[in-house]
Amino acid sequence: METRDRITTTELIIIVVNYVLAAGVFTLPRTTVERAGTPDVWISVILGGLLSMITGLIIARLSQRFPGQTIYQYSGKIIGRPLAILLGVVLIGYFVCIGSYEMRNVQEVTVFILLEGTPGWAIAGIFMWVALYLCRGGINAISRMCRLMIPITWTVFFGVSLLSLQVFDINNLRPVLGQGMSPVWRSIKPTALTFTSGEALLFLVAFMDKPKKTMKVVVSATLIAMVFYIVAVVLCIGAFSVDGVVTRTWPFIDLIRSFEVNYLVFERFESLWLTIWIMQIFCTFCIAFYGAALGLSQLTKIPLNHCLFALLPVIYIVTEIPRSLNGLFAFGAGIGNWSFFLFGVLPLPLLIIARLRGARS
Amino acid sequence: MKHLLKQGSSLSLLIVACLLLSSCWSSSPIEDVNLEAGVALDVAEETETEQDLAQKGGEYPKRNKVSCTYQFLIPQGAIGSKKEGAQSKNYYNATQTGDSIFEAVRELSLRSNRLPIGHHLKTIVIGEELARTTKLSELIEFFSRDNDIRPSVLLFISKGKAREVFRDSLPGQTPAFVLNGTFNNRRRITRIWEPVSMAKVVGPLHGHTSFALQNVVVSGKETKFSGVAVIKGSTGKLGGFLDEAELDGLVWLTGKGEGGSVKTYSSDNNKLVTYEITGMDSKIKASVNGDKIAFHVLIESKGRIAEAYFAGGERLVGGTIRKARETLEKKVQDMVKNTVRKMQHELQADVAGFGKSLQIQHPSVWNKVKTNWDTVFSSVPITYEVKLNIEDYGASSTTSD
Amino acid sequence: MMWSVITGWFPGWSVMFQGLILLIVPIVITLTVDWIRTFEGKVSKRGQKAKAALNKDGGATSLKGTKGAEGTKSNKTTFIAGKDDSGGSGNNDEQENPDQSYTGNVDKDLRLFKEISSDMADVNIRELRIGALQIKAVLLFVDGLTDKDSMDRNILRPLMNAVLPFEGMTEAPEAEELKRIIVERIIHVSEIEYTIDPVKSLKKVLFGSAVLMVDGMKELFVLGTPKGRTRGGEEPVSEALLRGSRIGFNETLSDNTAMLRRHGQNTELAMISFTVGKRVEKELVLTYIRDIANEALVEEIKRRLLTIDIDDVQESGFVEQLIEDDFLSPFQQIQNTERPDRVMAAMLEGRAAILLDGTPFALIMPVTFGMLLQSPEDYFDRWMAGSLLRTLRFFAALVSLFAPALYISFLSFHPGLIPTKLVISIISSRQGVPFPSLIEALIMEVSIEILREAGLRLPKPIGPAMGIVGGLIIGQAAVEAGIVSPILVIVVAVTAISSFAMPMYSAGITLRLLRFVAMFFAAVFGMYGVIMFFLLLSSHLIRLKSFGVPYLGLMVPSHLRDWKDFIIRLPLHLLKRRPALLKPKDPIRKG
Structure with missing residues (x-):
C-alpha cells in the first residue's frame, strides 16, 4: 500500500490537457481574430496545435533520454552546470509567470463578473492557499485533482457550448478561406502560444512510469485541447461575427452572457460556467506552481514544501505587476514570446547537443 | 472530532472576523436591489418630476442630450397570502436626462434607497428621433461595456417616444417583459422580425453593415410591433422604417x-x-x-x-x-x-x-x-x-x- | 534606464505587504497543524508504542520503515483461522507469576484466592467433594455471570456423582491422571482451560467462567460457562434495509464471529484475536479473507492495533479513533456497521474488519469515499434500480453539503444567476426579513440541527411529534413572523431530507459539519467561495488516505474499470474484478 510517485500515460495526458486548458479560452477568439480579420481562425487553431505538437514532440524526445529526471536535473549533463543553472532559473521564472498570469486572469474575470468590489488579494489569497495545500500532496495529488475536475469542467463546458448554439449563425463563419491562407498564417502565433504544452513535459515525464509513451501524450493532449479551443473560437465567431468578436474583451464569457435559456433551472450561465472554469484554471495554476517549486527545490536542494511556501509571495507579487488589463494582455503576449523561444527554439539544439555528447541518464 | 472542532473553530473565528472587518465586500442583500427591467432612450426632454427637482436645486452640470427612462420592477407579494396589491403596478419608471448614460443611471441612485442592478435588464427601446440623430453604437456603448448588463438584452426602436412604450400596461404586466414575450408569437405571424440582441448588433455596428431592429408603437396601455427600423451601416443611425x-x-x-x-x-x-x-x-x-x-x-x-x-x-x-x-x-x-x-x-x-x-x-x-x-x-x-x-x-x- | 524600468514594474509596497500576509497565514496554519500533530505524537507516542509492543511480545520484530510490521507471530495473537472461535480461548499461556501461584493444596489455594478477591462479594465459593473418593474441590463463580443451570447440571452433578471413573481406586490418583479423568470422563463442558496463575483465574471467574480447584492439583480448571446477558440478533436500527438480511451484530463477540462464519462456508476466513485495553481488557477480533486481503494491509492494521494504549476500549469508536490515519480530518477513515452482510461484502472486496466485544458495531477498513454513499441494497436490487439509488444519494450528498451555501451566494452575490421570475418572487418574499442571508440561513440550519439532535434523544412516541412541532410549526411561524423567507425554509428542509438519505449516519454528520463551513465560504466569496471550498475539500480528500489507500481512489481511479461500481453499479456479472485500488491478492471474483 505504498504511495507511488508515478503517473500513468493516461494520467499524464489528463494533466497536460488540464495544463493547456486555462485562461486562453477567455481571450483566444479575440486575439486570433484581431490578427486575422477573417473567420478562418479555426484553421489557425488547428495549425497552431500541430505546430506546438511538433515542439512538444521534440521536448518529449529530449525528456525520454533521461527517464526519471526533470529538466532541472538533466540539463547539466547537456550544457554544463553553470548554463544549466541559468536555464533552470529562467524556467522557474517562466512557470512563476504562467502561474501569475492565470492567477491574474482569475482575479480580473472574477472581479468583473462575479465579485465586483472584492479586493484582488482576497481572491488571490484563498486561491493560492488552496493550491498550496494541494501541491503539498505532490504530483499524485495534482494528478488526482486533474482527473476529478475533468468530468465536471468538460460537462459544463460542452453543455454551455451546446446551449450557446441558439445564438450561433453559421453564416458568420463563411466564407471559408475567402481571403486565402495569409490571414490564417498571421493568427497562428497567438494560437500556438495558447497551446504550448511542452514545458510541462519537461518535468512531468520524470514521473511517468512508461516514458516511452511520451509521444502519445503529446499528440493526444494537444488534440484534446485543440477541440476545446476550436469550439471556443467557432462559437464566438458564430455568435458575434468577426466584427463583433474584436470588440469583446472576453469573447467567450460574452458568448455565454449573450443568451438566456428559459424554462431551465438557470436562465443565465456565465457565473456558473466561470466558477467551473476557475477550477480548470486552478489545475493549470497548480501544475505551474508545482513545476516552479520543483525546479527551485532541485536546484537548491531545499525541500519541496519549503519551496512552495517561498514561491507563494513571489507569484502573488508578479501577479500584481500588470497595472491594467492592457498590461495583463501584454504580459500574456510576453510570456507567449518567451515560451516560443524557450520551448519552440531551445529544445532542438538541446536535443542535438545531447545526441552529440551522448548524454543519457 | 475534538481536534477538528478546535481547528474548525479557529478557522471559523478567522472567517467571522473577516466578515466583520470586510462586511463581505461584494455582497448586497437581494431584497435591497432595484431590478432594472428595461431602458428607454429618448432625445432630451425632462419630465415634470425632473423639472420640479431642478427648480429646487436638484441638478448637476450636464448637457441635455438623452433622456434615459429606467423601468424598475416592484416585486409584488407573489405569496398567495398578500392579495391587497392586486391593482398596483409591477413596475415604476424613473427618467433622468443628461449626456452620459452611465452618469444618468448613477444620478438615479440619489432618488432611491435601493441599488439598481442590471442583471435582469431585458429590453432597450430607443426613440425614433434619438435614433435618427445619434449613432446607435454610442447609445448602446455603456450597455455593451457594463458587467451586469448582458449582451442578451433585446433592442427595439419606437416610432415616437420610447418612454411612452414603458408608461402603461395592462394590469399585472410589465411593459419591458411584454415586448420580449411578444417574440414568442413568431410562430404565428411573419410580421415579427427576429429578436435582435445587443450581441448581434456589435458586429454589424463595428463592421458598418446595415441591419433591422423591431419597431414598436404604443397606444394607451397596449404596445404593438409594427414593422422594422433600418439602421444604416454607413451612418450607424436610423435610416427609415419598413412597415408591416x-x-x-x-x-x-x-x-x-x-x-x-x-x-x-x-x-x-x-x-x-x-x-x-x-x-x-x-x-x-x-x-x-x-x-x-x-x-x-x-x-x-x-x-x-x-x-x-x-x-x-x-x-x-x-x-x-x-x-x-x-x-x-x-x-x-x-x-x-x-x-x-x-x-x-x-x-x-x-x-x-x-x-x-x-x-x-x-x-x-x-x-x-x-x-x-x-x-x-x-x-x-x-x-x-x-x-x-x-x-x-x-x-x-x-x-x- | 534599467533601474527606472524595474521601478516601473514595482507593484507597490501594499502588494509586498499583501504578499507577506499571503505567505505568513499558511505558514502559521501549517505550523499549528504540525504542532498539534507532534503534540499528539508526543502524548500517545504511537510509533514507539507499536515497536515496544512488538518487542515485548517477543517474536520477530523487524519493522520495515514506518509501515507494516513484518509477520510478527506474537503470542498475544493466536491464529485460529478455520476454527470456530467460541469465546475466551485466546490467552492460554499468560506469563506466570512465580511468587504467587497455586500449590495444589486446596485450603492454601482457596486462601490465596480469597485474598486477591477480597472486595468482591459477588464471587461465590462452592465447596464440594468429588465422587467416590471424596476429593476436596472448590468451585468458584460469579453470581449472574455464570450459567448456573448448566453449571449444576454439567459440572456439579457429574463431579459429585462420579463413582464409575474412580472405580477400583482407593485414594486420589496423581495430578495428571486426575486431570485426565476429570476432563475426559466427568465434566460435560466443551471449553476447558488450565491455569496456575491466581490473577488469571480471578479474571476468568470475573468474566463468567466457573473455576474448579481440586485438591492435589496445581492447575485450576477454567470451565467456560459464561452466560453474559446477550441480545438476539435484531434488525440493526442504524442501517435499516428494505431488502436484505434482518440480522445485525449484537454485543457478544462470539455471536458476532459466529454470524460471519454462518454467512457461508469458507475456510479462508481468518480471525485474529487481540486483547485491547490496559485496565479493562477486552477481546478484539481482526477478520479478513486470507486469500484476498492484501498482506501489507493486514500487517498495517495489526501494527496499529498493537499501538492502542488506553484504559478501556469502551466501544469500537475508540478503536476507530485510535488507529485512523488522520485525526484532523472531518471524514471517517474507518467505516462502522452493524450488518454482517456488509462486513462480508467488504471483506470480499479485499478489506479487513474489526469486531470488538461488547459492541454491535464492526469496523471496516480501509474506507474509500464511494463506500459512504453505498448501501448493500444497491447490490440486492437489480442494477438499474441500484444505480438510480446511488445517483440519487450522490446528488443528495451534494445538496446536503452545498444547498444553503448556494442559497447564500445566489441571494447575496449573484442575483443575476436566478431566473428573473424567481428572483422577483424571492425579493417579494424576503421583504421585511431583517437579517442577511447568512444569518438567516444560520438561524434555520442551527435550529434544525438542534431539532434533529433533540428528536434523537426523545422517547420513540414523542420523536415524530417533536419533528412536526419543530419542522412545521417553527418553520411556518418563522416565515409568518418575517424572520426568514419561505424559500429558505424550503432550502433547509430539502437539505435536511437530503442528509437523511446518507446510508452512513456518521458520514451524514460529516456533511452537516462541512455544510456550515461552506456557508461561511459562500458568505464571503459567493460562488467563488463555494468553488474554493469545493477545491479545498477535494484537495483534502485527495490527500487523505485510509490505511494507505487513497480516499478518493474510486472517484479518480487509475483504471476506469473501477468506475463500474461507483455511482453507477453495472450488472453483477460485469463486476468481475475486485477494486484494483485495494491491491487484493486475488483480483478476480470467482465466476
Whole structure:
C-alpha cells in the first residue's frame, strides 16, 4: 500500500490537457481574430496545435533520454552546470509567470463578473492557499485533482457550448478561406502560444512510469485541447461575427452572457460556467506552481514544501505587476514570446547537443 | 472530532472576523436591489418630476442630450397570502436626462434607497428621433461595456417616444417583459422580425453593415410591433422604417419566419384565399459577371390552406389547388419585390443579407464593394422565384360555398 | 534606464505587504497543524508504542520503515483461522507469576484466592467433594455471570456423582491422571482451560467462567460457562434495509464471529484475536479473507492495533479513533456497521474488519469515499434500480453539503444567476426579513440541527411529534413572523431530507459539519467561495488516505474499470474484478 510517485500515460495526458486548458479560452477568439480579420481562425487553431505538437514532440524526445529526471536535473549533463543553472532559473521564472498570469486572469474575470468590489488579494489569497495545500500532496495529488475536475469542467463546458448554439449563425463563419491562407498564417502565433504544452513535459515525464509513451501524450493532449479551443473560437465567431468578436474583451464569457435559456433551472450561465472554469484554471495554476517549486527545490536542494511556501509571495507579487488589463494582455503576449523561444527554439539544439555528447541518464 | 472542532473553530473565528472587518465586500442583500427591467432612450426632454427637482436645486452640470427612462420592477407579494396589491403596478419608471448614460443611471441612485442592478435588464427601446440623430453604437456603448448588463438584452426602436412604450400596461404586466414575450408569437405571424440582441448588433455596428431592429408603437396601455427600423451601416443611425407589409416581405426574403399567413385575393373573382405557413426557406444566389453583380432569390415554403373563398364549394384538388398556389406565389413575390424596392431605392440599405451572400459566394468581389455596399446594392438587379407547396387543407376539404 | 524600468514594474509596497500576509497565514496554519500533530505524537507516542509492543511480545520484530510490521507471530495473537472461535480461548499461556501461584493444596489455594478477591462479594465459593473418593474441590463463580443451570447440571452433578471413573481406586490418583479423568470422563463442558496463575483465574471467574480447584492439583480448571446477558440478533436500527438480511451484530463477540462464519462456508476466513485495553481488557477480533486481503494491509492494521494504549476500549469508536490515519480530518477513515452482510461484502472486496466485544458495531477498513454513499441494497436490487439509488444519494450528498451555501451566494452575490421570475418572487418574499442571508440561513440550519439532535434523544412516541412541532410549526411561524423567507425554509428542509438519505449516519454528520463551513465560504466569496471550498475539500480528500489507500481512489481511479461500481453499479456479472485500488491478492471474483 505504498504511495507511488508515478503517473500513468493516461494520467499524464489528463494533466497536460488540464495544463493547456486555462485562461486562453477567455481571450483566444479575440486575439486570433484581431490578427486575422477573417473567420478562418479555426484553421489557425488547428495549425497552431500541430505546430506546438511538433515542439512538444521534440521536448518529449529530449525528456525520454533521461527517464526519471526533470529538466532541472538533466540539463547539466547537456550544457554544463553553470548554463544549466541559468536555464533552470529562467524556467522557474517562466512557470512563476504562467502561474501569475492565470492567477491574474482569475482575479480580473472574477472581479468583473462575479465579485465586483472584492479586493484582488482576497481572491488571490484563498486561491493560492488552496493550491498550496494541494501541491503539498505532490504530483499524485495534482494528478488526482486533474482527473476529478475533468468530468465536471468538460460537462459544463460542452453543455454551455451546446446551449450557446441558439445564438450561433453559421453564416458568420463563411466564407471559408475567402481571403486565402495569409490571414490564417498571421493568427497562428497567438494560437500556438495558447497551446504550448511542452514545458510541462519537461518535468512531468520524470514521473511517468512508461516514458516511452511520451509521444502519445503529446499528440493526444494537444488534440484534446485543440477541440476545446476550436469550439471556443467557432462559437464566438458564430455568435458575434468577426466584427463583433474584436470588440469583446472576453469573447467567450460574452458568448455565454449573450443568451438566456428559459424554462431551465438557470436562465443565465456565465457565473456558473466561470466558477467551473476557475477550477480548470486552478489545475493549470497548480501544475505551474508545482513545476516552479520543483525546479527551485532541485536546484537548491531545499525541500519541496519549503519551496512552495517561498514561491507563494513571489507569484502573488508578479501577479500584481500588470497595472491594467492592457498590461495583463501584454504580459500574456510576453510570456507567449518567451515560451516560443524557450520551448519552440531551445529544445532542438538541446536535443542535438545531447545526441552529440551522448548524454543519457 | 475534538481536534477538528478546535481547528474548525479557529478557522471559523478567522472567517467571522473577516466578515466583520470586510462586511463581505461584494455582497448586497437581494431584497435591497432595484431590478432594472428595461431602458428607454429618448432625445432630451425632462419630465415634470425632473423639472420640479431642478427648480429646487436638484441638478448637476450636464448637457441635455438623452433622456434615459429606467423601468424598475416592484416585486409584488407573489405569496398567495398578500392579495391587497392586486391593482398596483409591477413596475415604476424613473427618467433622468443628461449626456452620459452611465452618469444618468448613477444620478438615479440619489432618488432611491435601493441599488439598481442590471442583471435582469431585458429590453432597450430607443426613440425614433434619438435614433435618427445619434449613432446607435454610442447609445448602446455603456450597455455593451457594463458587467451586469448582458449582451442578451433585446433592442427595439419606437416610432415616437420610447418612454411612452414603458408608461402603461395592462394590469399585472410589465411593459419591458411584454415586448420580449411578444417574440414568442413568431410562430404565428411573419410580421415579427427576429429578436435582435445587443450581441448581434456589435458586429454589424463595428463592421458598418446595415441591419433591422423591431419597431414598436404604443397606444394607451397596449404596445404593438409594427414593422422594422433600418439602421444604416454607413451612418450607424436610423435610416427609415419598413412597415408591416414590407416586413412581411423581408421575412420571406430572408426565410427567417417560423410561421404565419399569406392572404391574397383571387385575380378573377376577387375572393379571398389565405395560406398558413408551416415552414419557409430562402436562398440568395449571387452571380457576378465582370463588374455586374446580380442576385437570384429562391423562396420555398410549405404550408396549408387556412381560408379559401375563391372557388365556390370545390374540392381542393388538382386545378383548384394549383390556382390557389399560383395566386399565393404571385402575392409573395409582390411582397418581396415591394420590400426590395423600398430597400434599394428609398432606404438604400441592405438588411436582407444580400451582402452576406455575395461575401460567401464571391469573397473577392465583396472585398471590392464592401465599403460602399449599400450604394452598390441599390442598383443591383434581383430576380425572384417563389415555390409554395400546399401540403394540406385542414379539416375541411372544399372551398367555401 | 534599467533601474527606472524595474521601478516601473514595482507593484507597490501594499502588494509586498499583501504578499507577506499571503505567505505568513499558511505558514502559521501549517505550523499549528504540525504542532498539534507532534503534540499528539508526543502524548500517545504511537510509533514507539507499536515497536515496544512488538518487542515485548517477543517474536520477530523487524519493522520495515514506518509501515507494516513484518509477520510478527506474537503470542498475544493466536491464529485460529478455520476454527470456530467460541469465546475466551485466546490467552492460554499468560506469563506466570512465580511468587504467587497455586500449590495444589486446596485450603492454601482457596486462601490465596480469597485474598486477591477480597472486595468482591459477588464471587461465590462452592465447596464440594468429588465422587467416590471424596476429593476436596472448590468451585468458584460469579453470581449472574455464570450459567448456573448448566453449571449444576454439567459440572456439579457429574463431579459429585462420579463413582464409575474412580472405580477400583482407593485414594486420589496423581495430578495428571486426575486431570485426565476429570476432563475426559466427568465434566460435560466443551471449553476447558488450565491455569496456575491466581490473577488469571480471578479474571476468568470475573468474566463468567466457573473455576474448579481440586485438591492435589496445581492447575485450576477454567470451565467456560459464561452466560453474559446477550441480545438476539435484531434488525440493526442504524442501517435499516428494505431488502436484505434482518440480522445485525449484537454485543457478544462470539455471536458476532459466529454470524460471519454462518454467512457461508469458507475456510479462508481468518480471525485474529487481540486483547485491547490496559485496565479493562477486552477481546478484539481482526477478520479478513486470507486469500484476498492484501498482506501489507493486514500487517498495517495489526501494527496499529498493537499501538492502542488506553484504559478501556469502551466501544469500537475508540478503536476507530485510535488507529485512523488522520485525526484532523472531518471524514471517517474507518467505516462502522452493524450488518454482517456488509462486513462480508467488504471483506470480499479485499478489506479487513474489526469486531470488538461488547459492541454491535464492526469496523471496516480501509474506507474509500464511494463506500459512504453505498448501501448493500444497491447490490440486492437489480442494477438499474441500484444505480438510480446511488445517483440519487450522490446528488443528495451534494445538496446536503452545498444547498444553503448556494442559497447564500445566489441571494447575496449573484442575483443575476436566478431566473428573473424567481428572483422577483424571492425579493417579494424576503421583504421585511431583517437579517442577511447568512444569518438567516444560520438561524434555520442551527435550529434544525438542534431539532434533529433533540428528536434523537426523545422517547420513540414523542420523536415524530417533536419533528412536526419543530419542522412545521417553527418553520411556518418563522416565515409568518418575517424572520426568514419561505424559500429558505424550503432550502433547509430539502437539505435536511437530503442528509437523511446518507446510508452512513456518521458520514451524514460529516456533511452537516462541512455544510456550515461552506456557508461561511459562500458568505464571503459567493460562488467563488463555494468553488474554493469545493477545491479545498477535494484537495483534502485527495490527500487523505485510509490505511494507505487513497480516499478518493474510486472517484479518480487509475483504471476506469473501477468506475463500474461507483455511482453507477453495472450488472453483477460485469463486476468481475475486485477494486484494483485495494491491491487484493486475488483480483478476480470467482465466476
